[in-house]
Amino acid sequence: MxxxxxxxxxxxxxxxxxxxxxxxxxxxxxxxxxxxxxxxxxxFRFGFVSPEWEAVNVGITNSNIIASNYRDGVWSNNIFYLVIFFKDQPICWSLNLDARPITWTRTIIVLESPDSYEPVRYCAAAVITNSMYIFGGENIETEELSNVLYKLDMTSFKMVKIESSATTAPRKMHSLNAINSGRLVMFGGRCLMNGEMYDTQHFAIYDINNRCWSNIKSNNIPYRRASHSTIVLDEKLYIYGGQQINSSSASTETQIHDDKDIHLYDVRQENWNKIIAPYPDGSRLSPTLTLPSDWIKTDGSKVGRRVHAAIFSMSQRIIILGGKERDNFRYENETNEGRPWELLKSLSLEERNWDHIRIKGLPQMGCVAVVGEYKSETKGIFVVGKVHNDDDLIMGWIKDSIDI
CATH class of the missing domain: 1.20.1280 (Monooxygenase)
Structure with a gap:
């Protein structure tokens, strides 16, 4: 042509x-x-032509505390909210992407009942309208697991501890998502039984109006895991990656999960499906292979097995970014250029195809991310995260280096 x-x-x-x-x-x-x-x-495929990393340096005290707890935060209306539970009082840090320059704001949270306050870390949060719900975690004083549920008014910054008529087991490193205007969905996490830690596949839904947890039983529920990545699109919960304990002993090390597939729960249909990742060579599963009706085949590039990866939507696709790969990224070395952690993974749900694009200069880090306005009428991806085993906070934009 x-x-x-x-x-x-x-x-x-x-x-x-x-x-x-x-x-x-x-x-x-x-x-x-x-x-x-x-x-x-x-x-058209990625929303970028040639993406590159641009670090953002925002001066902030206690940045190591934020870096250690960044996965406890939640995005809402282009603002990243992160509640840090100190011994005596919680603090909410917020990062507004619409402000220029981007700066962290520190707000003291007012406790409705200080006597019932329980400081936690490794919790999970979700937002419904103007309220943030925070569930579970590890008590920072006793190091015991908790099933506390807080509700934070994001306008007045008043926090209340919610007492539920039925609750779920204490845990940490789980996920919590809003599936509609009245319900939260919780999956997985690390629990304790008879003095031994274990990762769970426990799945429960919380009704904010009835203040009640409902445990959801299913035969095809995803494998047990903690520190996984989740996103809700059109009342469907998508679960990817994570880690699990090798054995039931609390002293054993964890490993990144073998599962490179994506699991989804359809809230309307009340059933689970599994999106099968392509073979290592990128090929689709054999058309002659009979699969369960709830399995969905995909083709395209390899996906990999990650923990602490960001998962979000962009250009009608599910995006997986960053994190730590199970085989130290050897599994994902799809090119001869090296630095496989720079590859952004993209799944088209309509075409059932995986693709990737390289982000030049992207650090190797665990992260959370959101699509925002890098500059006027120009979209970018804002990333907050940290290098594994390091307390340095990393922030920056993924921007396009070429305009068309």
Missing amino acids: LEDSRLLRLPTETLYIIMEQLNINDRKNLSQTCRLLYRMTTK
């Missing part, structure tokens, strides 16, 4: 509409015709 063809004279918006009608192979063929269409198809 020539650079001056009639196709290239069409408006950019029209070209994107045309791309929506093409399958993945046709888009790849189109991208090989000229540089402009290559850039446009790349932009």
